[in-house]
Amino acid sequence: MRHLPTFATTAPGRLRVAEDGPARPAGRCRMEALITWLDWMEAWRSRLWPQRLAFLDGWMLLLPALLLVAVLVVGLVEIVDMSLRSLDRATFLLGEDWTLANYAAALSRRATWVIGWRTLWASLVTTVLTLALAFPYAYALVRTPNAAWRRFLLVSLFLPFFLGQVVRAYGWLIVLGRQGLVNSLLGLAGIEPWPLIYTPPAVVLGLVQYMLPFAVLMLAPAMTAIPEELELASASLGAGWVRTFTNVVLPLARPGLVAAGVVVFTLTFTEYAIPQIMGGGKFDFAAQAVYEAWFSTSDAGQGSALAVLVVLVSTGLTALMLALLGGRAAAGRVGRAAAADLSAAGMTAAGTGAAR
Amino acid sequence: MRGERGKQVLITAVVLFDLLFLALPTVIILLASFTSGSIVRFPPEGFSLRWYVELVSGGAFLDPFGRSLLVATLATLFAVPAGTLAALALARWRFRTAGLIRLWLLLPFTIPLVVAGLGMMALFGELRILGSLWPVGLACCIINLPFMLWAVSAAVNHLDPELENAAANLGAPPLHRFVTVTIPAVMPGIVTGGLLMFILAFNEFLVSLMLTDARTVTLPVQIYTSIRAVITPDLAAVSAVYVLVALLAVWLLDRLVGLDLFLRAR
Structure with missing residues (x-):
């Protein structure tokens, strides 16, 4: 209305149109309708929300999001509750009383430890390989003077980023399968088919390819923050590029590397689809063990105990890694992601989420 | 500069490898989907669109495709208002417990997906809402909600609060200010977040696997359960649809906010 100058900004040109056309330009009509509505x-x-409630305004805006997350938390509480009740084999119902029997059973089984170590090792290998492949990509992305090339690199990164695990794993099945691309090429060269799919390297390959875009997207902003002048200065002082890299670039990129590493590790540690599809059920990860316990053995108590163990171990390992590698800078970076500044650590958060 | 060539060669080599590595599954899916044979073989048996024709003329994937679209739309509709309002509240209001609120809102990223899925499955089962599609949309919204918050937060932080103050000075009441100043100013964030929410929900697999049954199965779950030892081109054609959607999303993101946004130092 009168008190809103933004609505008075009808361009002179439009007014002229209005003179010989209909009485009012359509845009203006719509604006007035909006104002009336507002x-x-x-x-x-x-009327509904009197001035004396104004101190609650902020909380009202937060409420929907807080409630949405509450659904998740209630679910988590249910899982913890179920993990503390053991299955009655006679009735196939969970018991009334709380007991630690599910945890004792899970920890005394050899399979739990085998799967745990396998998941841990595979996650470590995946993290190291992903970072090694992501670092030069992020560097090229940030440093290239060629805008078209940067654009191409970005599109090549975002396209797989927007494809889910199932589709990407299916693509790898076509590449690595028994009658897949690689084996057909080997066949043309007269080499016997090689069992490529359903092997541990295939699982790691799939995981690295899945995690690569996240790692690059987390490293790139950290890389942007390193002034190119520092590298030039180091070079002009006589350092070769290897020395510049190890003494200048790497230390400055360390917080970004640690943050990306922690996110890739955590996501891999709890990944389900890729080890399931590319491992063929022979190299189960922790998440698969949880799923199996729930749906194959139908023991919700046991499955819940394993689920809680996965949460505890992945959280514990994240904290440990930050304590060991982080130093203050990286801990601050990921710490912000966890607790403080949502947007500053946005990519940390973004990485964690999208990897699903 | 000494040895600069060595550095260039190394970086270019890794980047070219990465490009091939990133593109290989996508390219191979597209290639396989155009075969005329009834299994995928190399070299391909000839070019045809028969698997795409089969896809749209009924078959097992049409309904799941529609359901996935619905789930993704619902998740986006839930997340956009909730995430936008929360991000604005965090930026514009002072809360004594701001740290705790942020921690709470980031929980969906710190709880492993398999655990989040099981928890919601147990909860929705007790509420007797399993078997409909809207809880799947709700779940997809919840697990990806921090994305929406992140996208809008980034946009709010680049917004000058004086804009809103100026509008207030000129007498605009709160709702007017909100609709005509704040919302348009953070629109790039809302668009980015909404797009991410849609794509992530459209691709969501594990949580859908737990929350759907035979009558409500979504597309990624349908693809997963159709995977057999022999590679059939019908799955490649459905996957190619995903590639198409991803391409569309990248194009939209670039057009609306620009991909360079993601390189900005924070």
Whole structure:
């Protein structure tokens, strides 16, 4: 209305149109409808939400998001509750009383430890390989003076980023399968088919390819923050590029590397689809063990105990890695992601989420 | 500079390898989907669109495709208002417990997906809402909600609070200010977040696997359960649809906010 200058910004050109056309330009009509509507809403707002409640405004805006997350937390509480009840084999119901029997059973089984170590090792190998492949990509992305090339690199990164695990794993099945691309090429060269799929290297390959875009997208902003002048200065002082890299670039990129590493590790540690599809059920990860216990053995108590163990171990390992590698800078970076500044650590958060 | 060539060669080599590595599954899916044979073989048996024709003329994937679209739309519709309002509240209001609130809102990223899925499955089962599609959309919204918050937060932080103050000075009441100043200013963040929410929900597998049954199965779950030892081109054609959607999303993201946004130092 009168009090809103933004609505008075009808361009002179448009007004001229209005003179020889209909009385009012359409844009202006729409604006007035919006204002009327807003005034009406404003009136309702002040009736339903009197001024004395204004101190709650912020909380009202937060409420929907807080409630959505609460659904997740209630679910988690249910899992913890179920993990503390053991299955009655006679009735196939969970018991009334709380007991640690599920945890004792899980920890005394050899399979738990085998799967645990396998998941841990595979996650470590995946993390190291992913970072090694992501670092030069992020560097090229940030440093290239060629805009078209940067654009190509970005599109090549985002396209797989927007494809889910199942589709990508299926692509790898076509490449690595028994009658897949690689084996057909080997066949043309007269080499016997090689069992490529359903092997541990295939699982790691799939995981690295899945994690690569996240790692690059987390490293790139950290890389942008390193001024190129520092590298040039180091070179002009006589350092070769290897020395510049190890003494200048790497230390400055360390917080980004640690953050990316922690996210890739955590995501890999709890990954389900890729080890399931590319491992063929022979190299189960922790998440698969949880799923199996729930749906194959139908023991919700046991499955829940394993689920809680996965949460505890992955959280514990994240904290440990930050304590060992982080130093203050990286801990601050990921710490912000966990608790403080949502947007500053956005990519940390983004990485964790999208990897699913 | 000494040895600069060595550095260039090394970086270029790794980047070219990465490009091939990133593109290989996508390219191979597209190639396989155009075969005329009934299994995928190399070299391909000839070019045809028969698997795409089969896809749209009924078959097992049409309904799941529609369901996935619905789930992704619902997740986006839930997340956009909730995430936008929360991000604005965190940026514009002072909360004594701000740290705790942020920690709470980041929980969906710190709880492993398999555990989040099981928890919601147990909860939705007790509420007797398993078997409909909207809880799947709700679940996809919850597990990816921090994305929406992140996208809008980044946009709010680049917004000058004086804009809103100026509008207030000129007498605009709160809702007017919100709709005509704040929302348009953070629109790039809302668009980025909404797009991410849609794509992630459209691709969501594990949580859908737990929350759907035979009548409500979504597309990624349908693809997963159709994977057999022999590679059939019908799956490649469905996967190619995903590639198409991803391409569309990249194009939209680039057009609306620009991919360079993700390189910005924070």
